[in-house]
Amino acid sequence: MKRPKLTVTIQDVAHAASVSVSTVSRVLNDKDDVALETYEKVQRVIEDLGYASSLAARSMRSRKTNVIGLVVPDLEQAFCLNVVKGVNQTIEQLGYDLLVYSGGNSTKRSWAAREHRYVSLLNGSITDGIIVVTPTAETFSTHYPLVAVDPHLDSTDFPAVIATNHVGALSVMEYLLGLGHRRIGFIGGRPDLQSALRRLQGYKDSLCQANIPFDPNLVQVGDFTRETGYRCAQNLLALPARPTAIFAANDRSAIGAIEAITEIGLKVPEDISVVGFDNIEEASFVNGGLTTVDQFISDMGRVAVEMLVKLIQNQPLENQLFRMPTKLIVRNTCRAVAPEN
Amino acid sequence: MKRPKLTVTIQDVAHAASVSVSTVSRVLNDKDDVALETYEKVQRVIEDLGYASSLAARSMRSRKTNVIGLVVPDLEQAFCLNVVKGVNQTIEQLGYDLLVYSGGNSTKRSWAAREHRYVSLLNGSITDGIIVVTPTAETFSTHYPLVAVDPHLDSTDFPAVIATNHVGALSVMEYLLGLGHRRIGFIGGRPDLQSALRRLQGYKDSLCQANIPFDPNLVQVGDFTRETGYRCAQNLLALPARPTAIFAANDRSAIGAIEAITEIGLKVPEDISVVGFDNIEEASFVNGGLTTVDQFISDMGRVAVEMLVKLIQNQPLENQLFRMPTKLIVRNTCRAVAPEN
DNA sequence: CTGTTAGCGCCTTCAC
DNA sequence: GTGAAGGCGCTAACAG
Numbered sequence: 001m002k003r004p005k006l007t008v009t010i011q012d013v014a015h016a017a018s019v020s021v022s023t024v025s026r027v028l029n030d031k032d033d034v035a036l037e038t039y040e041k042v043q044r045v046i047e048d049l050g051y052a053s054s055l056a057a058r059s060m061r062s063r064k065t066n067v068i069g070l071v072v073p074d075l076e077q078a079f080c081l082n083v084v085k086g087v088n089q090t091i092e093q094l095g096y097d098l099l100v101y102s103g104g105n106s107t108k109r110s111w112a113a114r115e116h117r118y119v120s121l122l123n124g125s126i127t128d129g130i131i132v133v134t135p136t137a138e139t140f141s142t143h144y145p146l147v148a149v150d151p152h153l154d155s156t157d158f159p160a161v162i163a164t165n166h167v168g169a170l171s172v173m174e175y176l177l178g179l180g181h182r183r184i185g186f187i188g189g190r191p192d193l194q195s196a197l198r199r200l201q202g203y204k205d206s207l208c209q210a211n212i213p214f215d216p217n218l219v220q221v222g223d224f225t226r227e228t229g230y231r232c233a234q235n236l237l238a239l240p241a242r243p244t245a246i247f248a249a250n251d252r253s254a255i256g257a258i259e260a261i262t263e264i265g266l267k268v269p270e271d272i273s274v275v276g277f278d279n280i281e282e283a284s285f286v287n288g289g290l291t292t293v294d295q296f297i298s299d300m301g302r303v304a305v306e307m308l309v310k311l312i313q314n315q316p317l318e319n320q321l322f323r324m325p326t327k328l329i330v331r332n333t334c335r336a337v338a339p340e341n
Numbered sequence: 342m343k344r345p346k347l348t349v350t351i352q353d354v355a356h357a358a359s360v361s362v363s364t365v366s367r368v369l370n371d372k373d374d375v376a377l378e379t380y381e382k383v384q385r386v387i388e389d390l391g392y393a394s395s396l397a398a399r400s401m402r403s404r405k406t407n408v409i410g411l412v413v414p415d416l417e418q419a420f421c422l423n424v425v426k427g428v429n430q431t432i433e434q435l436g437y438d439l440l441v442y443s444g445g446n447s448t449k450r451s452w453a454a455r456e457h458r459y460v461s462l463l464n465g466s467i468t469d470g471i472i473v474v475t476p477t478a479e480t481f482s483t484h485y486p487l488v489a490v491d492p493h494l495d496s497t498d499f500p501a502v503i504a505t506n507h508v509g510a511l512s513v514m515e516y517l518l519g520l521g522h523r524r525i526g527f528i529g530g531r532p533d534l535q536s537a538l539r540r541l542q543g544y545k546d547s548l549c550q551a552n553i554p555f556d557p558n559l560v561q562v563g564d565f566t567r568e569t570g571y572r573c574a575q576n577l578l579a580l581p582a583r584p585t586a587i588f589a590a591n592d593r594s595a596i597g598a599i600e601a602i603t604e605i606g607l608k609v610p611e612d613i614s615v616v617g618f619d620n621i622e623e624a625s626f627v628n629g630g631l632t633t634v635d636q637f638i639s640d641m642g643r644v645a646v647e648m649l650v651k652l653i654q655n656q657p658l659e660n661q662l663f664r665m666p667t668k669l670i671v672r673n674t675c676r677a678v679a680p681e682n
Numbered sequence: 683c684t685g686t687t688a689g690c691g692c693c694t695t696c697a698c
Numbered sequence: 699g700t701g702a703a704g705g706c707g708c709t710a711a712c713a714g
Contacts, residue, residue, distance in 0.1 A: 025709055
């Protein structure tokens with residue numbers, strides 16, 4: 001025996017309202033040519049039956065779902081979370097719905113596979129377009145709109161909005177160098193993350209450009225957490241020639257660093273300058289205000305959505321690549337030092 | 342003119358492999374009765390064409406998608422994020438895929454509507470079952486498996502796993518009272534959140550049970566952020582009769598409170614005891630270890646998935662309601678005080 | 683204004 | 699072992 005349907009379908013509604021399926025469909029899609037009376041009757045039945053049209057069937061027929069997909073590697077990274085935030089806000093305004101797919105903490109390899117899988121699973125099927133955050137896969141096999149957020153710069157054959165980590169790091173270094181610092185410690189982030197790598201590169205490039213020899217001891221590898229920021233700073237402080245400034249690859253590391261510095265009786269910025277990266281909420285009130293760089297992450301989400309929607313609506317894109325600018329936020333954790341020699 | 346199909350369908354594969362659609366379907370679903378040779382040929386074509394079967398069509402036909410939906414109000418709340426984490430891990434192990442729908446910061450009213458909307462949009466259509474985190478809506482019109490995480494205790498007509506906020510608060514108070522504290526300040530959380538309310542209720546109930554009159558001045562309304570924790574603590578400290586202990590409704594508030602206390606030259610726990618709630622990562626190393634209560638949030642996600650999968654597979658549930666236990670983690674921010682009189 | 687008809691891409695009998 | 703046909707729930711023509 002066939003067990004009774006669990007779903008109430010458009011047919012049930014049509015039946016209950018004594019009209020045809022297409023009439024119900026018209027009501028559903030707010031077509032104009034339905035008699036008010038019929039319209040109301042159908043609406044009432046829909047209410048009564050608690051009917052909701054099946055996304056699956058709808059998308060299959062009309063190739064348009066009003067749903068946007070978002071594929072993110074890890075919601076626990078602040079970066080991803082902020083992108084989601086921006087996307088969410090924009091989506092709502094634009095009248096789309098959002099489906100997020102997030103990998104947990106998969107390995108890099110397995111994530112690339114799942115990323116791929118999800119793009120083809122969703123796009124053109126349940127989703128009108130997809131935004132992929134920090135894609136691991138080099139490319140995607142979808143013929144539907146896709147926008148990447150912060151992909152590897154060199155492997156982008158789809159529209160993207162990218163963070164300017166390198167430029168941001170440069171601006172920090174320029175600032176620090178301008179204040180007279182020469183021994184600048186660097187607390188890195190997770191080496192498996194592009195952003196971390198690019199910030200480090202910015203650090204190195206600045207040094208190089210300023211003709212300051214690169215000292216590997218001044219670079220500590222962290223993982224973007226406060227805790228390791230603390231430990232990395234301890235290592236830096238234990239150096240025979242202690243740095244006069246520390247550039248942490250993100251705010252949380254910077255906060256950890258400040259703790260380590262304070263703990264041994266030194267003061268920020270009097271004794272050591274500290275700069276972070278990200279401009280998280282806490283940054284504004286740590287140690288009287290942490291100098292850091294804002295990269296407008298949630299705006300990246302917004303821009304990505306805007307690009308995607310244009311793509312979906314077949315409108316031209318001004319730029320294939322949107323570079324989200326970066327801004328140094330000077331607060332109270334840096335101080336000029338007298339030149340050494 | 343009809344523009345060319347963007348998707349490669351099962352038909353295209355069948356054609357390219359010179360077999361029938363049903364054969365391809367068999368390969369896709371790993372049916373046993375396919376000649377090895379045919380199987381491999383089809384697989385190869387699938388690879389070549391980058392074919393991926395349409396979720397929409399598949400779900401429509403087979404009423405089974407292997408996708409689980411998760412509806413959360415706000416990913417920025419630590420609670421939600423941790424649930425997602427637990428869900429994610431479990432999902433992957435169980436071979437399901439996960440689709441998350443998250444409201445941004447909608448108002449409570451509008452969220453209830455969207456919540457409803459999403460449940461009916463997804464369930465039975467694209468999703469085999471749904472988990473709703475801290476549902477706002479009282480009930481849902483779905484005939485498909487649905488599990489709630491931390492719903493209002495009284496309005497649950499579907500399976501749920503609930504946090505034991507009240508019990509947790511009780512255990513904190515028991516501990517504090519046991520240490521001899523009588524003037525205990527409370528820093529509340531967002532009054533629109535059940536968890537905050539229940540923790541407050543636990544505070545009040547404990548007081549009542551211990552025959553300590555409730556003093557409204559000792560209760561400050563915060564919003565679960567470090568910043569307001571800081572400000573609330575300042576208010577508490579400015580009281581004519583300063584509390585000997587502060588119970589903050591979450592760890593971030595507690596951390597803010599410790600900052601405020603330290604700032605005026607007092608010490609934790611020597612001068613004031615502080616307890617948090619949540620046991621976030623930071624808690625373990627703030628001020629030498631924050632005493633707090635762990636509620637195993639990500640485990641709630643895990644349990645919810647397990648319940649849901651049982652439901653999907655038509656297996657019986659041992660309990661309709663799973664109460665996730667709570668555990669007081671005693672660290673270094675509390676101290677006994679001598680009885681007052 | 684409303685009903686009828688024909689698929690969308692896929693899976694599942696049922697023949698062969 | 700494989701192909702053909704029917705239908706899942708819905709929308710988009712086309713008739714009336």
